[in-house]
Amino acid sequence: MKFKTNSPLPGFAPALFYTVLYLALIVVIPLSGLFFKTAELGLAQFWDLISGERVTHALTISFTTALAAAIINAVFGLIIAWVFVRYDFTGKGLFDAIIDLPFALPTAVAGIALSTLYSGSGWLGSLFNKIGIEIAFTPLGIVIALTFIGLPFVVRSVEPVLRELEKELEEAAASLGANRWQTLYHVVFPTLLPALLSGFALAFARGVGEYGSVIFIAGNVPYVSEVAPLLIVIKLEEYDYAGATAVAAAMLLISFVLLILINALQAWSQRYKSSSQNVSTTPVQEHLA
Amino acid sequence: MNSSQRINITKASSHSAISEGKLTRWLLSTVALSFLILFLLLPLFTVFAEALRNGWQTYGKALSDADGLAAIKLTVIASAIAVPLNLIFGVAAAWSIAKFEFRGKVLLSTLIDLPFSVSPVVTGLIFVLMFGASGWAAPLLNNTDIQILFALPGIVLVSIFVTFPFIARELIPLMQEQGSDEEQAALSLGANGWQTFWHVTLPNIRWGLLYGVLLCNARAMGEFGAVSVVSGHIRGETNTLPLHVEILYNEYNFAAAFAMASILACLALVTLAIKAVLEKTHGLKH
């Protein structure tokens, strides 16, 4: 098998050479340094470093808060995408533009704004305090920050699929006697699921590594509200390079698995989309038969 | 099916199986908009409200502070280096991935996405491991005057890393969608490679390119975690704008912290506005 299929276009070699060189210099070589450093530790010491109670707590907190935020985002992101694709209302363009705010707003700015808003003396924090809920400086605060960070991932993943989803499909389902909930459950939702999952995974992956917005609003209490990235910083500040490296490597490994998952989901989503377009009535008929 | 029939169907079914009832519509819209207001608009509003809490005069004074200006300058310089480098890379990567078939393509595009899933703090850490006192690249620099960590090069490096995939990611699907028919036509008409690229490819991708550059720039200017690890926090020298926000915040200078934050918020708003305009006028969709 040849390395490259023939193409009349020029510039393949220099473009690929530059791409690979730049990728190696900026990403691959520095990142592999992390793994060489981890390898130096040896498996036993590595396990020792990441199985300490404080580390496991930090990793658990990072992953559970990111999971909670991603679930919130999946639910509300889906509703938001639905409303923006299907309904018309005044100010739609403005709101549509604002959905991407978390992509463009620096995390530190989001962090100080959210912590001001949700602290006991803030506008929202004081409201929640009245009903006995504290948000800022608790794990709940982390969830809030990660929800802010992750929202556009879900909305922007679901939107294009929803937009392409043909109304005829729903009409067909309806004409075959399905009620609205049946149509949504059997026709719409399965089509959206891959995109929703991939948006969910993206939001989750981003949330796990988030630092800037979290440190302002989390209480940073070890075992309670200390996230893994903060623990890495703390370990660095304690001259504990081995510890910092081990936690970072653990996080990276988990993130890589997530990345592979995301790619698989996207591939699945692509396949599902094309197959559902080709034989657009089959799923409906199957379910109603 | 002609158009009048379709309207009838839509109308007749608007409260049955093809769409939701009026109440459900209202409910869903309210939930969606409340969520956006609560989670996105309110924090944004807070930034400006807090920045202007003590009046315009304090605001102006905060913005003209020498250390603040130095932070703005550093932020602009760092992204003015990082963004063009990623731009060249993004175009080269998109050209090779979108226009050619070769082995290892999937691996290559996965590696390009890699920085997306690396925590900013870990990004900082890997460059500290590389260039720090006991770093494996440190011996190369020991006898030179080149300072990487705690100086501009370190800040630029982590900025490049965190914004690495932005432009490539924007361009690859765009160029894939467009195929290479136009380029092939240009070549068969006698244009050379560069001419084809400048006159055929580039015009086709320029809006996607612009959007990628904007996102890349917003992220580069706003990066906090990674820069924080390699900056050294020298006032007026290695503090970028987001770091300066944190420092002012930690000095009880909340009005000034939010004033600086409001510059970054404005940058975000401009980015979003340009994007909205691009989508409207050029049908660009992510």
Added chain:
Amino acid sequence: MKAPLRTRLLTSLLVPFLLASLLSATTAYAKDYSLLNVSYDPTRELYQEFNAEFSRYWKEKTGDHIAIKQSHGGSGKQARSVIDGLSADVVTLALAYDIDVIAQKTGKLPANWQSQLASNSAPYTSTIVLLVRKNNPKKIHDWPDLIKADISVVTPNPKTSGGARWNYLAAYAFAKHAYGSDAAAEEFISTLFKRVSVLDTGARAATTTFAQRGIGDVLITWENEAYLALNEFGADKFEIVLPSLSIKAEPPVAVVAANAQKHGVAAIAQAYLEYLYSPAGQTIIAKHYFRPAKPELITSTEIPHLAELNLVNIDQEFGGWAQVQAKHFNDGGVFDQLYRPRR
């Protein structure tokens, strides 16, 4: 449209290089010196004023212009940065151990750095006090009040903050004196940290948590940091409580010889630190609620009066920083064993 885009692309490529070369050109002026002071959290205001005064003094004396850059953060973190190459000409940190580590790991300053300046290289000392909300609603008057069940304490993380290590040692010393044994002291500390609601990474972040975010009933902090909070947020919001026993904290200063020589500012760096011991330096120090090493030099009457406290000394009480760090704060040390927060 093609040509302008190309021009714009070219411009966007050229601009950074032009800017970069401009930047390097501006650093080439003669007789313009720059000095980097890497310091810990609560000295921001002190050095802001002192740097201006030293620049003025140096210009008057030599005619040269000296620009002093500052970097602040948790003391341990700052030391880490210097070890990793942050090119500090002088370090002014929260405790001697952090400078010891720099000396050990980089060899950029001699091991006996602490004997190079007067008073153990500490031009000022401070101590640890308690800050409570106005009118002291929880009636906190001394260390034992902090471990009552309904008290929420704010103190930074001893692993990253120098101030927090002093806080810990002050509480420990009190308990050991009051209850008679290390075991009792460890139990006291263990209970105390169960009352901690937020463990920030630096002294300044802890003050922000307590004062601005309204969390906690009491903040354990530097004396100067407590006074600063009174000044910044208004004396009608907080009160300072002086404990019956505290610790004499000596935040030391040192020239990072190798860096200063490399930058050609060794003499200025030395003069800079020595000037801290001058009447002018000591007055500024006192003004910012630190305790001057040579109070007899101060003639100004407009400096705040700091109450006399019963203070223990780290060398006599704990056998010095190296021992304290190894026993209490290293991984698996006493602090790690004691610290299990409430769930």
